[in-house]
Amino acid sequence: RIQVRYKRLLALTSYLFTHPHTQWSLTELSAALHVAKSTLSEDLLFIKGILEETGQGTVVTHVGAQGGVMFVPALDxxxxxxxxxxxxxxxxxxxxxxxxxxxxxxxxxxxxxxxxxxxxxxxxxxxxxxxxxxxxxxxxxxxxxxxxxxxxxxxxxxxxxxxxxxxxxxxxxxxxxxxxxxxxxxxxxxxxxxxxxxxxxxxxxxxxxxxxxxxxxxxxxxxxxxxxxxxxxxxxxxxxxxxxxxxxxxxxxxxxxxxxxxxxxxxxxxxxxxxxxxxx
Amino acid sequence: RIQVRYKRLLALTSYLFTHPHTQWSLTELSAALHVAKSTLSEDLLFIKGILEETGQGTVVTHVGAQGGVMFVPALDxxxxxxxxxxxxxxxxxxxxxxxxxxxxxxxxxxxxxxxxxxxxxxxxxxxxxxxxxxxxxxxxxxxxxxxxxxxxxxxxxxxxxxxxxxxxxxxxxxxxxxxxxxxxxxxxxxxxxxxxxxxxxxxxxxxxxxxxxxxxxxxxxxxxxxxxxxxxxxxxxxxxxxxxxxxxxxxxxxxxxxxxxxxxxxxxxxxxxxxxxxxx
Structure with a gap:
């Protein structure tokens, strides 16, 4: 189970890294990564915390019809x-x-x-x-x-x-x-x-x-x-x-x-x- | 402990993603990420597996004095x-x-x-x-x-x-x-x-x-x-x-x-x- 979660988190992380400044709806992300939306929300929150803690950037969430999540890299x-x-x-x-x-x-x-x-x-x-x-x-x-x-x-x-x-x-x-x-x-x-x-x-x-x-x-x-x-x-x-x-x-x-x-x-x-x- | 390992894997993954096609010796990587070489080898193997499975690229290892590891992204x-x-x-x-x-x-x-x-x-x-x-x-x-x-x-x-x-x-x-x-x-x-x-x-x-x-x-x-x-x-x-x-x-x-x-x-x-x- 640990393997499975790592795998999911790493797949999501590398997806975000290859698409910086790109806004995704949870529906799009969930389809691209084959993960349920609820799991995705939880994973995104977890990744956001670690990215901020290690100074690598953040995940910005916009709510509403035009909303979605976006990875904003920090300056390396x-x-x-x-x-x-x-x-x-x-x-x-x-x-x-x-x-x-x-x-x-x-x-x-x-x-x-x-x-x-x-x-x-x-x-x-x-x-x-x-x-x-x-x-x-x-x-x-x-x-x-x-x-x-x-x-x-x-x-x-x-x-x-x-x-x-x-x-x-x-x-x-x-x-x-x-x-x-x-x-x-x-x-x-x-x-x-x-x-x-x-x-x-x-x-x-x-x-x-x-x-x-x-x-x-x-x-x-x-x-x-x-x-x-x-x-x-x-x-x-x-x-x-x-x-x-x-x-x-x-x-x-x-x-x-x-x-x-x-x-x-x-x-x-x-x-x-x-x-x-x-x-x- | 899960937090710690994930944090390490995430740091390593994002490091590889921001430096594609760059060869690193394990010594350099271990200094940059503050991780023991033995841990690093294990983590690299794990990441390589996930990258290949999800079609995102691979980690290439060259052995010898000029050797090291390199992230080669796949075509998205x-x-x-x-x-x-x-x-x-x-x-x-x-x-x-x-x-x-x-x-x-x-x-x-x-x-x-x-x-x-x-x-x-x-x-x-x-x-x-x-x-x-x-x-x-x-x-x-x-x-x-x-x-x-x-x-x-x-x-x-x-x-x-x-x-x-x-x-x-x-x-x-x-x-x-x-x-x-x-x-x-x-x-x-x-x-x-x-x-x-x-x-x-x-x-x-x-x-x-x-x-x-x-x-x-x-x-x-x-x-x-x-x-x-x-x-x-x-x-x-x-x-x-x-x-x-x-x-x-x-x-x-x-x-x-x-x-x-x-x-x-x-x-x-x-x-x-x-x-x-x-x-x-």
Whole structure:
């Protein structure tokens, strides 16, 4: 009998882990796992208790006709902390600087194991912000934006460098790039974003903040409210960016050639499990 | 005591689920979870049994100095099948065709819940192919390529439309686009790909196959072997593509305005759990 119960609990647990942020009615879950609803309710309560106690997340229950249960994972602080350390180590490898003084990081941005924990970490400050959608400008910020959106249980809206025939009519803006002082443009398909959306802007890199500023302006054309801007790496200089508040996971000091975790990211990883996790 | 054992099993299960395709020595796992190695071995065996019985994956053990245990998730056929159905339904919504006859699907490509199960499905035929890396051409295939790479436990290499100063020296090729007959170019940073890699090419869309053909040529310049090409949607016409064999999850018939799952994808979802899963 103990075997049977473990088996049922583990099957349910792994089901929840593979479908985070997904709401299930008890009827759906009971059909998927071949367990009676009454047993399921009891098991869910038990699992919820252990997930919270071990700081792994929680099971949220919504009652009513649209109701159901949903697994909300907590931030995996150990993994986030290890991944932050791996980023600082790999970005300070001797051959990371190109001949033109750029920090090469395209390879790391496209490694699932390197980018997913960073997306989860970047999403954390925005958990309570009712973000409708994560926006990014093509190309290199896409994996980070996807990981961030997944952690928030939402989707990504892609701002293009040129408008595309395949996306129908679009709104475009031109802007002066903050660091290179060249005229650049970005464009968003009209159908891509509903009115009055709450948007989190995510990108891989920020220097002067011109891209983030322009994206905020473009999103403003859709009546969107930008609730925040988050990047993987920001340069230390200029300290004053063209966008007000922003969150960066790593700081690159071009003069000293150092890459260090930002203070908030380090602090967040160092907090004890469950200290600040929202309990919904 | 039941509480204690379940808590331990749950911690271990969730640890394995959040680190798929990652090899751990028993020493590392025992330190991370504060559990004696002997207990751990027993627990792993127990979990392996349940994962296999419920068709959720397996725990692979490699013995020897380089050895350890690794969680290999199985293809979630139910989720893949439901997601295939959701794609066909959403791609045949009345407003999916733009005024210029393009099938708008950018929004869906950037929804984590819509794209991840598709990446897992597309990865399945290549599980035994020792894929070193997944390659894609920017931009819209990136989320699919990332999901596919994650399912294979590997990384993505990004082919650019233009070479970037920030990525150092690059190899570029020009080619004639298969459908529009325009000259296009693509470029890959020299440092992005090692010699003799086994590469899976992934993209969101294929019509004539010109992009896949050009990517294979470019990858060939690096001595890479392209073990396959996979796309989310392929047009029915032309039936003869510029690349030999390819795998598409969905087929779009432009004349009939229908989108249907491909035969192999449907068959794969319909197989009973565990029928063909590799057991390593």
């Amino acid at each position: 602080r150990v993994r986030a902390s290890e991944t932050l350390a791996a980023w600082t180590a790999r970005l300070t490898e001797p051959d990371r600087l190109t001949a033109d003084g750029f920090l090469y990081m395209t390879d790391l941005l496209f490694e699932p194991r390197m980018i997913e924990p960073m997306g989860e970490l970047l999403a954390f400050p925005f958990r309570q912000q009712k973000v409708d959608v994560v926006a990014t400008v093509e190309t290199k910020g896409i994996p980070l934006a996807m990981a961030c959106a997944k952690a928030l249980g939402t989707d990504v809206v892609l701002i293009r460098r040129d408008s595309r025939l395949s996306e129908g009519s679009a709104v475009s803006i031109n802007y002066l790039s903050g660091s290179s002082r060249r005229i650049q443009s970005m464009s968003l398909a009209r159908r891509a974003l509903g009115r009055e959306s709450r948007v989190l802007f995510v990108d891989d890199f920020m220097k002067a903040g011109g891209t983030a500023r322009a994206a905020a302006d473009l999103l403003g054309e859709f009546g969107a409210q930008v609730v925040g801007a988050g990047v993987l790496v920001a340069t230390r200089e200029p300290t004053h960016k063209l966008i007000g508040k922003f969150w960066s996971l790593l700081e690159w000091d071009e003069t000293l050639s150092t890459v260090v975790p930002s203070v908030w990211a380090k602090d967040l990883c160092a907090e004890r499990k469950g200290d600040t996790d929202d309990r919904h | 056929r139910v989720r893949a099948s439901e997601t295939l159905a959701a794609w066909t339904a959403r791609l045949t919504e009345p407003d999916r065709l733009t005024a210029d006859g393009f099938l708008y699907m950018t929004d869906l490509l950037f929804e984590p819940r819509m794209i991840e199960p598709m990446g897992e499905l597309l990865a399945f035929p290549f599980r035994q192919q020792k894929v070193d890396v997944v390659a894609t051409v920017e931009t819209k295939g990136i989320p699919l390529a990332m999901a596919c790479a994650k399912a294979l436990g590997t990384d993505v290499v990004l082919i650019r439309r233009d070479s970037r100063l920030s990525e150092g020296s690059a190899v570029s090729i020009n080619y004639l686009s298969g459908s529009s007959r325009r000259i296009q170019s693509m470029s890959l940073a020299r440092r992005a790909l090692g010699r003799e890699s086994r590469v899976l090419f992934v993209d969101d869309f294929m019509k004539a196959g010109g992009t896949a053909r050009a990517a294979a040529d470019l990858l060939g310049e690096f001595g890479a072997q392209v073990v396959g090409a996979g796309v989310l949607v392929a047009t029915r016409e032309p039936t003869h593509k510029l690349i030999g064999k390819f795998w598409s999850l969905l087929e779009w018939d432009e004349t009939l305005s229908t989108v249907v799952p491909s035969v192999w994808a449907k068959d794969l979802c319909a197989e009973r759990k565990g029928d063909t899963d590799d057991r390593h």
